[in-house]
Amino acid sequence: MRKKKGIGNGIILVIIGIYLLFPLLLTFLYSLFTEWITILPEGFSLRAYVELFQDSYFWQSIGRSIVISIVPIAICTVAVLLAMYVVVVYLPGLDKIMRTICTIPYAIQGVILPISVLGLYANAPEPFSNRVFMLVCTYCIVVLPYIYQGVRNNLNAVHAPRLLEAAQMLGAGRFYAFWKIILPNIASGVMVSAMLALSIVFGDFVIINTLAGNYFPTGQMYLYAAMRQSGQQASAVIVVLFVVTLLISLGVFGLQKDKKKER
Amino acid sequence: MSYIEFKNINKFYGDNQVLKDISLNVEKGQFVTLLGPSGCGKSTLLRCLSGLEDISSGQIIMDGKDITDLEPKDRNIGMVFQHYSLFPNMTVEENIAFGLKMKKKPKDEIARKVKQAMEMVELTGKEKQYPDNLSGGQQQRVALARSIVQEPKVLLLDEPLSAIDAKLRKSLQNSIKQVHKELGLTSIFVTHDQDEAMVMSDTIHLFHEGKIEQSSDPITMYTSPVSKFAAAFIGNYNILTEQEFEQMTGRRISSPEGIAIRPETLQISDGKTPEAEYVFEGVITDNTPKGNVLQYHVDVNGIRVKVDVLFRSKVLFEDGTRIRISVADHNCIRL
Amino acid sequence: MKKKQTKKYLFALLPFLLLVGLFEIVPVISIVIRSFMPQGGGIGVTLENYTRIFTTKLYQSAIVNSLFIAVCSSVIGLAVAFFGAKAAYEKGGRAKKIFMSILNMVSNFSGVPLAFAYIIMLGNTGVFTLIGQKLGIGFLAEFPLYSVVGLMITYIYFQLPLSALLLIPAFESIKKEWKDAVGLLGGTNRIFWFKVGLPVLMPSILGTFSTMFANAISAYATAYALVMNNLSILPIRISEQFVGDVVQNPQLGGALAVVLMLLMVLSIVINEKILQGNRRKHHA
Numbered sequence: 001m002r003k004k005k006g007i008g009n010g011i012i013l014v015i016i017g018i019y020l021l022f023p024l025l026l027t028f029l030y031s032l033f034t035e036w037i038t039i040l041p042e043g044f045s046l047r048a049y050v051e052l053f054q055d056s057y058f059w060q061s062i063g064r065s066i067v068i069s070i071v072p073i074a075i076c077t078v079a080v081l082l083a084m085y086v087v088v089v090y091l092p093g094l095d096k097i098m099r100t101i102c103t104i105p106y107a108i109q110g111v112i113l114p115i116s117v118l119g120l121y122a123n124a125p126e127p128f129s130n131r132v133f134m135l136v137c138t139y140c141i142v143v144l145p146y147i148y149q150g151v152r153n154n155l156n157a158v159h160a161p162r163l164l165e166a167a168q169m170l171g172a173g174r175f176y177a178f179w180k181i182i183l184p185n186i187a188s189g190v191m192v193s194a195m196l197a198l199s200i201v202f203g204d205f206v207i208i209n210t211l212a213g214n215y216f217p218t219g220q221m222y223l224y225a226a227m228r229q230s231g232q233q234a235s236a237v238i239v240v241l242f243v244v245t246l247l248i249s250l251g252v253f254g255l256q257k258d259k260k261k262e263r
Numbered sequence: 264m265s266y267i268e269f270k271n272i273n274k275f276y277g278d279n280q281v282l283k284d285i286s287l288n289v290e291k292g293q294f295v296t297l298l299g300p301s302g303c304g305k306s307t308l309l310r311c312l313s314g315l316e317d318i319s320s321g322q323i324i325m326d327g328k329d330i331t332d333l334e335p336k337d338r339n340i341g342m343v344f345q346h347y348s349l350f351p352n353m354t355v356e357e358n359i360a361f362g363l364k365m366k367k368k369p370k371d372e373i374a375r376k377v378k379q380a381m382e383m384v385e386l387t388g389k390e391k392q393y394p395d396n397l398s399g400g401q402q403q404r405v406a407l408a409r410s411i412v413q414e415p416k417v418l419l420l421d422e423p424l425s426a427i428d429a430k431l432r433k434s435l436q437n438s439i440k441q442v443h444k445e446l447g448l449t450s451i452f453v454t455h456d457q458d459e460a461m462v463m464s465d466t467i468h469l470f471h472e473g474k475i476e477q478s479s480d481p482i483t484m485y486t487s488p489v490s491k492f493a494a495a496f497i498g499n500y501n502i503l504t505e506q507e508f509e510q511m512t513g514r515r516i517s518s519p520e521g522i523a524i525r526p527e528t529l530q531i532s533d534g535k536t537p538e539a540e541y542v543f544e545g546v547i548t549d550n551t552p553k554g555n556v557l558q559y560h561v562d563v564n565g566i567r568v569k570v571d572v573l574f575r576s577k578v579l580f581e582d583g584t585r586i587r588i589s590v591a592d593h594n595c596i597r598l
Numbered sequence: 599m600k601k602k603q604t605k606k607y608l609f610a611l612l613p614f615l616l617l618v619g620l621f622e623i624v625p626v627i628s629i630v631i632r633s634f635m636p637q638g639g640g641i642g643v644t645l646e647n648y649t650r651i652f653t654t655k656l657y658q659s660a661i662v663n664s665l666f667i668a669v670c671s672s673v674i675g676l677a678v679a680f681f682g683a684k685a686a687y688e689k690g691g692r693a694k695k696i697f698m699s700i701l702n703m704v705s706n707f708s709g710v711p712l713a714f715a716y717i718i719m720l721g722n723t724g725v726f727t728l729i730g731q732k733l734g735i736g737f738l739a740e741f742p743l744y745s746v747v748g749l750m751i752t753y754i755y756f757q758l759p760l761s762a763l764l765l766i767p768a769f770e771s772i773k774k775e776w777k778d779a780v781g782l783l784g785g786t787n788r789i790f791w792f793k794v795g796l797p798v799l800m801p802s803i804l805g806t807f808s809t810m811f812a813n814a815i816s817a818y819a820t821a822y823a824l825v826m827n828n829l830s831i832l833p834i835r836i837s838e839q840f841v842g843d844v845v846q847n848p849q850l851g852g853a854l855a856v857v858l859m860l861l862m863v864l865s866i867v868i869n870e871k872i873l874q875g876n877r878r879k880h881h882a
Contacts, residue, residue, distance in 0.1 A: 006688075006689065008685075009684075009685035009686075009688050009689040009693075010685075010689060010693065012681055012682060012685040013682065013685050013686060013689060013693055013697050016678065016682045016697075016758070016762075017696075017697065017700050019758075020700055020701070020704045020755075020758065020759060021700060021704070022719075023707070023712070023715035023716065023719060023755065024704065024707060024715070026715060026718060026719060026725065027711070027714065027715045027718065030718050036718075036723075036725065037723070037728070038728065038732075039725070039728055039729055039732060075613075075617070076617070078613065079613040079614040079617050080614060082610040082611070082612075082613055082614060083610065083611050083613075083614035083615075085607075085610050086607055086608065086610045086611050089607070090607055101618055101622070101623075104622060104623075104626070105622065106812065107812070107859060107862050107863055107866070108622075108626055108859060109812065109813075109816050109862075110816030110817060110818050110833055111816065111818045111833040111836050111837050111855075111858075112626075112629070112816070112836070112855045112858060112859060113622075113625065113626075115629070115836060115837060115839075115840045115841075115851060115855060116625035116626055116628065116629040116855070117621060117625045118840055118841070119625070119628065119629060119632060119840060119848050119851070119852070120624065120625045120628045120629075137617065137620065137621040138621060140617055140621065141617070141618070141621050141622045144618070144622070175607075199706055203706060203708070203709060204709075204819075205709045205710050205818075205819035205822070205823070206709075206818040206819050206822075206833075206837075209819075209822070210837060210840070210841055220709070220710055223710050223711065223714075224710055224823065227710070227714055227823065231718060234714055235714065235718070238711040238714060238715075241711065242706065242707065242711065245706045246703065246706070249702065249703070249706065
């Protein structure tokens with residue numbers, strides 16, 4: 001009886017797995033054939049990839065995507081760490097407010113945040129009306145919940161207040177204790193959440209399209225344009241973007257593994 | 264003048280007063296224990312001395328200097344925490360050397376002192392290990408070494424044994440005593456375990472609801488509790504009201520706060536040894552073996568009392584046996 | 599000396615406060631204020647934007663469509679994810695690991711790429727559409743991808759991995775011993791799930807639902823890539839008031855955004871209320 005049930009569960013998992021993987025595989029196949037007007041595709045060709053890799057505009061888009069993913073996350077991480085330094089070391093009572101502020105972005109996800117920012121700053125003086133500046137700061141808010149949660153969880157995991165007290169009793173100042181003792185202990189964990197945030201920004205379309213689609217075309221914008229020209233081309237772009245995202249995720253996985261080994 | 268003086272310490276958390284006008288002196292080289300149930304303020308007082316908590320009012324003097332407003336790092340106090348609080352990214356050696364590095368001591372001096380400290384807490388050979396690979400007992404030894412290596416003016420121990428397995432606890436307890444003896448280090452130890460307090464201390468301060476209930480050496484604390492609370496917390500006493508005492512013995516003692524009698528001072532008559540002042544009879548209802556002591560629960564005229572005897576076969580009684588008990592007047596403590 | 603210490607450390611809060619103030623708090627407040635301002639940008643307080651939303655068919659249908667898509671895709675996604683997570687939990691071992699890897703991988707596959715994949719599967723010349731035409735399967739041949747239902751079905755694709763990834767850890771909190779205990783007391787598998795399993799999972803299920811709902815009702819990229827502005831859903835109606843070809847009306851857009859925010863907050867609040875109610879019942 002037990003065995004029977006195992007098979008039933010296996011079937012459920014396989015069906016869901018196929019359902020989830022099919023669109024991916026189809027997109028991949030689509031990028032390899034020039035024609036697909038009957039049931040089976042015809043005209044195997046790597047042309048789409050060759051053209052794509054020769055297009056310097058594509059590489060620039062990918063480059064922009066990477067830059068616009070890393071910069072806001074770096075800024076946000078530093079800002080959160082600085083704030084958490086004050087909260088953990090001096091004003092633990094502020095933690096509740098901090099948590100609330102850092103969860104608000106969940107309630108304004110999607111289109112609300114970018115249109116709010118755009119509405120407020122479109123006609124404001126420089127640098128606020130600068131679209132790239134807007135974009136960077138908006139992404140900072142988008143990744144805020146993930147960065148905060150990452151920092152908070154890791155601070156809890158190392159029992160930051162206890163370490164802080166121990167360090168002080170051994171003659172370290174509070175500043176030294178936080179940045180030289182606690183930070184190294186949470187760094188790899190914070191890195192994991194930063195990488196997760198990276199894949200979120202990398203896959204963003206709504207914010208870039210609302211705020212700076214024409215000013216700062218990223219990989220997603222390139223894809224959107226390609227979609228309207230050639231199906232094969234677009235599917236090749238998707239495959240490349242997806243591979244980059246996977247590499248980021250693998251990086252996260254690697255970091256997590258490292259961290260476990262350390263323990 | 265004492266080495267450490269707490270003068271009229273008050274401490275509030277909001278409206279909640281956790282320390283109520285505490286004054287307490289600690290002499291140099293003493294091993295002092297702050298004992299009491301959780302929430303009695305003993306840990307808070309320790310943390311006020313360390314500087315990790317501010318006091319609401321009062322003054323703390325150490326070695327002739329007012330340290331009330333000093334930062335923890337400037338007090339030169341060593342502290343061992345309940346949860347070890349070792350730095351997980353540093354090896355055992357690095358953990359122990361940390362305080363000396365903060366003081367910018369020369370490298371060879373650090374190496375020498377770290378080695379000494381490791382020997383003292385019996386950790387030689389674990390230098391390069393990370394804390395997570397050590398047992399709780401070993402981690403606490405590292406924490407102990409980390410504190411003593413800086414040669415602090417006083418060593419604070421905040422429930423250092425509570426998180427440790429019962430089996431390892433004894434051996435760590437010995438190490439702490441050993442360290443205190445060898446270094447002559449003034450030590451203040453916080454615990455809720457009265458047995459631990461008895462074994463370790465020169466002086467015990469019993470805390471109750473933010474006040475010191477009784478201060479004395481362990482033996483006095485055990486034999487002469489000053490209050491109902493002290494008797495109940497320390498000695499597993501039989502505590503009786505005047506009426507209950509009269510109902511039991513047929514005689515009256517004047518002591519409005521009640522009368523405390525230790526279970527081992529109640530003697531079961533064997534017809535040979537002379538009987539003490541108060542004599543009465545009761546029926547054994549139950550017994551509990553406690554290591555080398557056997558505790559009988561005895562019903563005397565409806566009053567239940569505990570009677571301890573040494574675990575020897577010749578004094579074993581069945582439940583339901585009627586026995587004769589006597590107790591000396593000086594063992595009936597007026598509270 | 600501690601008493602003399604200046605509060606220099608407060609400067610460390612500055613970057614965070616600036617960032618959050620200028621790009622989270624102030625923009626959101628401004629959009630709320632804007633929603634009460636008259637159209638065209640005059641000064642004054644008015645409810646005309648809201649009355650317009652609730653009296654104009656276009657915006658009414660946007661709200662209805664958005665709610666329909668969010669609720670249906672969440673319910674269906676959650677139901678499938680529940681059985682998927684249960685299967686993964688019961689199967690365990692390598693199968694679970696592989697399943698979770700797939701979930702993690704495809705959770706990155708949303709927005710424009712997802713829309714594209716569905717177009718080549720079920721669009722006008724999609725593979726399934728062709729197969730449907732060849733084999734005479736009407737449902738596939740005339741699959742309504744560019745409609746509200748089509749959009750809803752597309753959304754299920756990204757809702758499923760999201761909820762499964764949230765539910766699997768919740769299943770882990772069910773101890774095998776509980777099942778053994780129910781078994782020893784003579785209960786069947788079904789009794790275990792209804793009396794123990796589901797009640798334990800309930801908070802996670804509700805929490806997952808509210809996350810999914812917020813995720814779906816605010817989703818923009820997939821819909822935009824699939825149907826552009828041709829389908830009336832809230833995010834698209836909001837965005838076109840600020841960018842794009844139609845005549846812009848940021849006051850109305852603000853009011854629409856407030857409605858969307860309220861819907862999301864409402865789903866969170868309802869979820870909390872249900873959980874609180876449950877807890878109180880347990881205590882009583």
